[in-house]
Amino acid sequence: MVKVAKRLEKFEYAIRDVVAVAQELEKKGKKITYLSIGDTAKYFETPEHIKKAFTKAANENFNYYVDSLGILELRKAIAESQNKEYGLNVSPEDVLITAGVSEAIEFIYAGLIEQNDEIIIPGPSYPPFSSYCLLYGGKPVEYKMDEENNWQPDIEDLRKKITDKTRSIVIISPNNPVGVLYNEKVLKEIINIAGEHDLPIISDDIYEKYVYEGSFVNTASLAKDVSVITFKGFSKTYKMTGLRLGSIIYHDPNDKLTDFKEDIKKLARIRLCANAPAQMAGIAALTGPQGHVKETVKQLKQHRDFCLERLNEIEGIECKKPEGAFYLFPKINLGNRWKDDKEFVIDFLNKKQVLFVYGSGFGKVYGPSHVRIVYLAPISTLKDAMDKLAEFMK
Numbered sequence: 001m002v003k004v005a006k007r008l009e010k011f012e013y014a015i016r017d018v019v020a021v022a023q024e025l026e027k028k029g030k031k032i033t034y035l036s037i038g039d040t041a042k043y044f045e046t047p048e049h050i051k052k053a054f055t056k057a058a059n060e061n062f063n064y065y066v067d068s069l070g071i072l073e074l075r076k077a078i079a080e081s082q083n084k085e086y087g088l089n090v091s092p093e094d095v096l097i098t099a100g101v102s103e104a105i106e107f108i109y110a111g112l113i114e115q116n117d118e119i120i121i122p123g124p125s126y127p128p129f130s131s132y133c134l135l136y137g138g139k140p141v142e143y144k145m146d147e148e149n150n151w152q153p154d155i156e157d158l159r160k161k162i163t164d165k166t167r168s169i170v171i172i173s174p175n176n177p178v179g180v181l182y183n184e185k186v187l188k189e190i191i192n193i194a195g196e197h198d199l200p201i202i203s204d205d206i207y208e209k210y211v212y213e214g215s216f217v218n219t220a221s222l223a224k225d226v227s228v229i230t231f232k233g234f235s236k237t238y239k240m241t242g243l244r245l246g247s248i249i250y251h252d253p254n255d256k257l258t259d260f261k262e263d264i265k266k267l268a269r270i271r272l273c274a275n276a277p278a279q280m281a282g283i284a285a286l287t288g289p290q291g292h293v294k295e296t297v298k299q300l301k302q303h304r305d306f307c308l309e310r311l312n313e314i315e316g317i318e319c320k321k322p323e324g325a326f327y328l329f330p331k332i333n334l335g336n337r338w339k340d341d342k343e344f345v346i347d348f349l350n351k352k353q354v355l356f357v358y359g360s361g362f363g364k365v366y367g368p369s370h371v372r373i374v375y376l377a378p379i380s381t382l383k384d385a386m387d388k389l390a391e392f393m394k
């Protein structure tokens, strides 16, 4: 047996773990409805102009190693779009292209975290924000997302979680898994706390376009004296999940990240570059027609409203209204019927062949007794799943 490095012991990823259980059922001939993974490209076609740019690049043999930082034209397009949309002053030198936001998390954490350092993350939270932290020997510390306050962050709780080991505060807005759009007041308060403790903020803006009520506020645009490391994605907005493209954008008003930025470039060089044709697709995505985004958001709002109403009609289920992203995070009254949320998800999967993700997979403190439901699937599929859930709860 090959000895496995200790660092992998603490590594989990609930979203994919439950899929493994579903696949076992599939092997036995069962048909599973997956409402577990936020994969836009599975349900909404990647727009033609994006696919064309990708295939054109590949056909023209743009298949070699490109600039480790990302091709300049894409970095320019990102800087321009941020400046135009959010009134920022980003230059291409502030942008680094990654293989998805996932790699951005990995890079930034690698640069920030030393043994036992702490990262303050939303609780519950998208799992890689804690998994990568553990991988680098750090400690993820969850700040409370307050369900009673429609899942807005509890600022006093966040403040209490800061110690002399804290290295950064993470914001995910709109949020995965709870769907909340952090309001401007809350964002300003988090920025003030970061300023008081001289901490950079990590702002994962991957769902910036998926907003159904209110408007998205760019964290960096509010941070006059605080460094903000923004993650801008392509997977969700442009239905490019499998093309693996993302970016890091530095906002550094007081030049506190100068050395940090240089050292992160080393990581980019070690892995050579992000996918070259995908970068050409990324340029087309940013500079081409945006109508598809509006259309998708309009459709998803209907999905959300449909599921929300159905969920709240079921006895033992209670769900807040998420203003963004494409997830619902209802609370389940487990009673004596299920030991925990994981058992609930597996029981529902076995009995009704519909897969959700258990809430505790998004955080052991604030996630339990919940499930995460992805509402990207067509309404007919969602209706069937809601019918089955209602029967199952009865």
Ligand SMILES: Cc1ncc(COP(=O)(O)O)c(C=O)c1O
Pocket: 038, 099, 100, 101, 102, 103, 126, 172, 176, 204, 206, 233, 234, 235, 241, 245, 246
């Ligand atoms: C909050 C958040 N950040 C990052 C990612 C990963 O995105 P990417 O496909 O760009 O790696 C996801 C995917 O679900 C996510 O929900």
